[in-house]
Amino acid sequence: MVNFIELNTIGVSRDSQLRAAKILEVMTNTTEKHGSSDSRKSFFEITYHLMEERWQQLRAVVNKNRMFSLPHFTPGYCHFLQQETNPQPAFAWLKCEDESVEDCESFLRGHKILTRGGSKFGVSPKYVRISMTDRDINFSLFLKRLSKIQKNV
16 A cells, blocks of 8 residues: 555645645544534544535525526435435536527536536537535635526526
8 A cells, every 4th residue: 555655646845735735634633523512523424415415505506496407316325424314526517408599508608507417428519527625715606597487497
C-alpha cells in the first residue's frame, strides 16, 4: 500500500498531500465516533443529509412541471447508518420530456445551465447528467434557473 501511495503522489505537492491527509484524518475520527455518545455528526451523516436535501429540492422543482423527469430509485438498507435509505447518487440524470427538445444539453445551455449531455455517455441526447455535489450557491442557482424554465414554457 505504501508503494501504491508513493507512486500515485509523484508530482503532487507536499502541501496538497498534507491537506488530503488531514481531511482523511478528520473523516476517520468522526466515523469512529459514529454510534457513540459524542453529539457531533460524522462526515458521512452530514453528507447524507445534504444529498437527501438536494435530491428533495431537485425533485420538487422537476415535479412542478412535466417538462423534465428524474429516475426513481428503490430504497435499500444502509449498513453504515443502520437504516433504510433512498439512494442519492452524486449525479442526477435529467430527461427532457418535451417533444420539441431533441438535445437537452443545448436547450439548457440556452438557459444558462451547463450540463453534460447524454450522448457523451452513450445514451440519448434527451438526457443530461447533473452534478449534485457542486457548491451550495451553484446548486441553488441551478434550481432557480431550472424552475424559471418550467414557468416560461
